[in-house]
Amino acid sequence: MNRFTLVRPKSYADASGVLTSKTYSLPVLKAGGLDVLDHMKEALWSPDALVDVKRLMPAGQREPIATFTREVSWNGSTPQPNWSSDNGFVHVAASALLADVASSPQVLAAAPVVAQSLASAATPQVRNVGTVAGNLLQRPRCWYYRQQQFDCLKKGGSQCFAVEGENAYHAIFGPGPCHIVHPSNLAPALMVCDGRVHLVGGKRDSLKISELYHMPEKGITSEHNLEPGEIITHISFESRQVSGFYSIKHKQSFDWPLVFACVALAVDANKITHASVCAGAVAPVPWMLPSVAAALVGVSPDDDAAITAACAKAGEGAKPMRDNGYKVQLLSVAVKRAILVALKKPVPGQEEGNS
Amino acid sequence: MSDGVSRRSFLKTAGASAAAASLAQVAQAAIAPPEAGVPATPTLGPDATDVTLSVNGKPMKLRVDPATTLLSALRMECDLTGAKEVCDRASCGACSVIIDGRLVASCMMLALDAEGTKITTVEGLAKGDELDPLQLAFVKHDALQCGYCTPGLVVACRALLDKNPKPSLSQIKSGLSGNICRCGTYTNIFNAVLEASGQKPIADSAPV
Structure with a gap:
């Protein structure tokens, strides 16, 4: 390195100040540091400063994870839950560790x-x-992007090597011209829980998770819509007690997913009344599947045939590349x-x- | 070694002349100091800085630059060479250490980020000449072949048992999912963990 x-x-505001001042020529934000060190070891980035936000907490939040029955007025607004009045909200600090969120009784109960x-x-x-x-903002795992010797579109080059090259793990949705799949497991889960990211250092207090990312045609060299100096301090999401995740990998214990699905449901009187379905590892952004969700509404949770029929719509509109057509079928299974x-x-x- | 020069101290001396040569280049490329008046934010480096790490219960005073990984600090500065550098990307687990009770890949952590934590390496598991029960179980079940992944796996198994004293087979697999054994001795490793947690080993022929 x-x-x-x-x-x-000492604060997110100070961190933002360092990022936007001209003190350093390439300051890069670091929390856990895994993705930043990866980029430095591969000589993809050579920052002259790492701005460490590993130990910071959002103003006013003492614990990494907090739950609320009503959305507290962090930003001058008090939004109501979208689905039902007994749903609560969860706030998680940006610096919370993945292991702690994964095992949090509050998060397990709420979403x-x-x-x-x-x-x-x-x-x-x-x-x-x-x-x-870090999970939300890690860069894509496309092997052409991650190898210094491939001057790909995402690195300012003139071609996407996945088009002619090895594309078994690339996107099946989206027109390109870059065919990455979004790397975050968390982002699609937040999509089905109406999640938000809360920001300092810019003009905006928060963004919907659905507004955080853009497709490659709207900008290839970055995947997110944060302005320079904007930093995520925490995330929030609504409780979705009937929700689930399923990932299909070559090696189930540890691998990047081939495809995965996040589902949130509301069930009343033995009928699905609301459904939200988002797929991961199939597109450059978390990929909502509204036609599957629409087909699930009104179906009984016990009607296996109707649920299977709804899931068969998951691949609608997919345009697989040469080697990743298998993902279309796999996606229905994951959903x-x-x-x-x-x-x-x-x-x-x-x-x-x-x- | 009998002549009083250990392999490591020889290597360190041999490296010193190369380091002296590169120092001159670094001095030439000295970076201009940050402009005055911009945020009074604490900084470390880019030159080497003093840090004290707590390793296996002992304070270790080191001088490292910010780009030094914890793994590199442990191996090169603390002479603790149990943790191995293999993938250097937190993908294989050979460099695993326990930090404040959590299993961590030391290759992807800055040494400076480990300040103020309690670090346990594989060298810290035995009490003097008395091996950790887990290490004895590794010996009994022949849970290694070439042995290169073994220090990381022993540490990962220890971290797992510290959190979950009686893990099920699927919990063992999940807890060790960040450690790769290229020789494929997984069945024997699972058996060592089962043995060390007072459970019945699985038959060697059983599919895993």
Whole structure:
């Protein structure tokens, strides 16, 4: 790794100031540091300063994870939960560790999909160091992006090597021209819980998680919509007690997902009354599946055939590349199994450790 | 070694002349100091800085630059070479150490970030000549072949048992999912963990 100065700001506002001042030519935000060190070891980045926000907490929040029955007025607004009046809200500090969120009784009770998505991310060693905001803002894992010798679109080059190259793990949705899949397990889980990221250092207090990312045609060299100096201090999401996550990997215990699905349901009088479905590892952004969600509404949780039929719509609109057509079928399976997880029904293959 | 020069101290001396040569280059490339008046924010580096790490219960005073990983500090500065550098990307687990009770890949953590924590390496598991029960179980179940992944795996198993004294087989697999054994001795490793937690080992022939 190159030489750098380790900057230890005392607040997020100070951190933002360091990022936007001209003190350093390439200051990079660091929390757990896993993705930053990865980029430095691969010589993709050579920052002259790492701005360490590992130990910072959002103003006013003492514990990494806090739950509220009503949204507290952090930003001058008091939004109501979208789904039902007994749903609460959860706030998680940006610096909270993935392992702590995955095992948090509060998160497990309020939104199992969030805890499950993080329990399935990477390995114990990574979950013990990686943070919530780091998971949301990590760069894509496309192997052409991650190798210095490929001057790909994302690095300012002129071509996407995945188009002609090895594309078994690339996107099946989206027009390109860059075909990454979004790397975060957490972002799709937050999508089905109406999550938000809360910000300092810019003009905005918060963004919906659905507004945090953009497709490659709107900008290839970055995946998120944060302005320079804007830093995520915490995330918030609504309680979704009937929710579930299912990821399909080559090696279920530790691998990047081939496809995964996040599902949140509301069930009343033995009918699904609300559904929200988001897929991961299939598109450059968390990929909502509104047609599956629409087909689930009105269906009985016990009507396996109707649920399977709804899940078959998951691949609608997919445009697979040469080697990743298998993801279309796999996605229907992942969505179906995420629904079974949400409904606490037995899941085929679950014993082999999709934990 | 009998002649009083250990392999490590020889390597360190041999490296010193190369380091002296590169120092001159670093001096030439000296970076201009940060402009005055911009945030009074604490900084460390880019030159080497003093740090005290608590390793296996002992304070270790080191001088490292910010780019030094914890793994590098442990191996090169503390002479604790149990943790191994293999993938250098937190993917294989060979560099695993326990920090404040948590299993961590020391290759992807800055040494400066470990200040103020309690670090346990594989060298800290035995009490003098008395091996940790887990280490004895590794010996009994022949839970290694080439042995390169073993220090990291022993540490990962220790971290797992410290949190969960009687893990199920699937909890063992999940707890060790960040450690790769290229020789494929997983069945024997699982058996060592089962043995060390007072449980019945699985048959060697059982599929895992």
